[in-house]
Amino acid sequence: MSYQTVQHYDATFNDKNLRLIASAKRLFWKVMIASSVTMYLRKWLLGVSQVTLIGVLALSGCTSEHSSEQGKQTPQEKESAATKPVHKEVGEASWYGPGFQGQETASGETFDQKKMTAAHPSLPMGTKAEVTNLENNKKVEVRINDRGPYAENRVIDLSSAAANKLKLKKDGTAQVKIEAKPAKKKSSTVQSGKTKKRPKRATLSKRQ
Numbered sequence: 001m002s003y004q005t006v007q008h009y010d011a012t013f014n015d016k017n018l019r020l021i022a023s024a025k026r027l028f029w030k031v032m033i034a035s036s037v038t039m040y041l042r043k044w045l046l047g048v049s050q051v052t053l054i055g056v057l058a059l060s061g062c063t064s065e066h067s068s069e070q071g072k073q074t075p076q077e078k079e080s081a082a083t084k085p086v087h088k089e090v091g092e093a094s095w096y097g098p099g100f101q102g103q104e105t106a107s108g109e110t111f112d113q114k115k116m117t118a119a120h121p122s123l124p125m126g127t128k129a130e131v132t133n134l135e136n137n138k139k140v141e142v143r144i145n146d147r148g149p150y151a152e153n154r155v156i157d158l159s160s161a162a163a164n165k166l167k168l169k170k171d172g173t174a175q176v177k178i179e180a181k182p183a184k185k186k187s188s189t190v191q192s193g194k195t196k197k198r199p200k201r202a203t204l205s206k207r208q
Helices: 002-071 075-082 160-166
Strands: 087-096 117-119 128-133 139-146 154-159 174-181
Touching: 087 128, 087 160, 128 154, 128 160, 139 154, 139 160, 154 160, 154 174
Parallel strands: 087 154, 117 139
Antiparallel strands: 087 174, 117 154, 128 139, 128 174
């Protein structure tokens, strides 16, 4: 009877040991799995951070390079920007000449009908403007040195020489396109004549 009791006690003890060992194994594997997952996540996050940092640095480098390229314009690009038209206008042009030869213009200059000049209502004195006759596509560059025209629906008054270049003297008027360039600064009477008022004058045309 006592032999059987000893045997039963040993069996119970062994079952508990087995359960403890099994629990320890399960806990060990859980710890190992958790540790592996943690290491994997750390490596993944480190890789993502490196890739992000490289991307940010590359983007920053491209932006800096682009900014430096924009800041370093070639002389040709600067010249092109400086000569880009600042005023475009389409309308009817007329001309004036013989009756005003030798008279003072709004800029203070003496009018010479043989020079490539023109009168405009608002462009600054000294402005260079390219005028294109839209009826025959002929072009001429004039310098604004007077105010006018005062006739209704006209946008520019050309000197006799400029009108002759555009072949509009015969009809007296023509539809033109005006493209004005920036005026160079001058400390001459051209600048002082900007605000000078002069009496309105008639505009020459074929019918006048």
